[in-house]
Amino acid sequence: MNRVYLTDTTFRDAQQSMLATRLTTEELLSIAGDMNRVGFYAMEVWGGATFDACLRYLNEDPWLRLRAIKEKVKDTKASMLLRGQSLLGYQHYPDDIVEKFITYAHNNGINIFRIFDVLDDFRNLELPVKVAKKVGANVQGQILYTKSPIHSIEKYVELALELEKMGVDAIVFEDMAGLMSPFDAEKLCVSLLPELKVPLFLHCHSTSGMAMMTYLKAVESGVRYLDTAMSPLAMGTSNPATETMVAALKDSMYDTR
Numbered sequence: 001m002n003r004v005y006l007t008d009t010t011f012r013d014a015q016q017s018m019l020a021t022r023l024t025t026e027e028l029l030s031i032a033g034d035m036n037r038v039g040f041y042a043m044e045v046w047g048g049a050t051f052d053a054c055l056r057y058l059n060e061d062p063w064l065r066l067r068a069i070k071e072k073v074k075d076t077k078a079s080m081l082l083r084g085q086s087l088l089g090y091q092h093y094p095d096d097i098v099e100k101f102i103t104y105a106h107n108n109g110i111n112i113f114r115i116f117d118v119l120d121d122f123r124n125l126e127l128p129v130k131v132a133k134k135v136g137a138n139v140q141g142q143i144l145y146t147k148s149p150i151h152s153i154e155k156y157v158e159l160a161l162e163l164e165k166m167g168v169d170a171i172v173f174e175d176m177a178g179l180m181s182p183f184d185a186e187k188l189c190v191s192l193l194p195e196l197k198v199p200l201f202l203h204c205h206s207t208s209g210m211a212m213m214t215y216l217k218a219v220e221s222g223v224r225y226l227d228t229a230m231s232p233l234a235m236g237t238s239n240p241a242t243e244t245m246v247a248a249l250k251d252s253m254y255d256t257r
Helices: 010-019 025-036 050-058 062-072 095-107 126-134 153-165 182-192 211-220 242-249
Strands: 005-008 042-047 077-082 112-115 138-144 170-175 200-204 225-228
Touching: 005 242, 010 025, 010 042, 010 050, 010 077, 025 042, 025 062, 042 050, 042 062, 042 112, 050 062, 062 077, 077 095, 077 138, 095 112, 095 126, 112 126, 126 138, 138 153, 153 170, 153 182, 182 200, 182 211, 200 211, 211 225, 211 242, 225 242
Parallel strands: 005 042, 005 225, 042 077, 077 112, 112 138, 138 170, 170 200, 200 225
Antiparallel strands: none
16 A cells, blocks of 8 residues: 555644734634545544644633534544643643543544643553543553654654554554754654554655655655655644645655545
8 A cells, every 4th residue: 555645734733833823713614614625634634732722712612622523523533632731731630630631632533632741751651542442442552753863763663553552543653843854764664564463654844844745755765654744834833734745756656635
């Protein structure tokens, strides 16, 4: 299988990166039906700072937002970003709160939970992963990518395989600062993909200007799942543009269709 699949982040990470998560539910709903018909692998519509911003700045109910979006996004899987044991807040929450929150998020329309810990401390992923699997959701375990003397390709392979053993359905590398170069991506893919039994997703931000090149090199190295955003909220500190990646891969063996 060579086809590349796109998860569109416009409703969550893109607006969080470019507009401080200030898009209202009404503004999102105005295009949600059209987005549903595009044919994305998934749409990231909730999580991250959206919950906080709804309550703190927009005077909106984040649960009503999720249900309203899901009413219009019926044919596309809805994804959310979850901060492990911290859920969508800024502290660690008790196990019973974690279990209830994930259960209700799934009941309200979330199909895919993308779960991470800011320090890649997988102890904070164990319960959220277990609960999300229990409710029947697809679970993506996310690793945060950076560069330092201790963050080697070998270390990232080790982390990915450790996360795979926890039972996740996919591994995601999030390059939140745009530091992953094209050849970093190639080295990571060549080292990791032969060892990995689950799909590998790549999520890069365009802050340094390398992300589009990194995506192309990753695709040539075997990655089949990329995160992108619609062009008005793409590039810069956001993700690469959906339209650009579609055009770049069109009529190739990697065509997104």
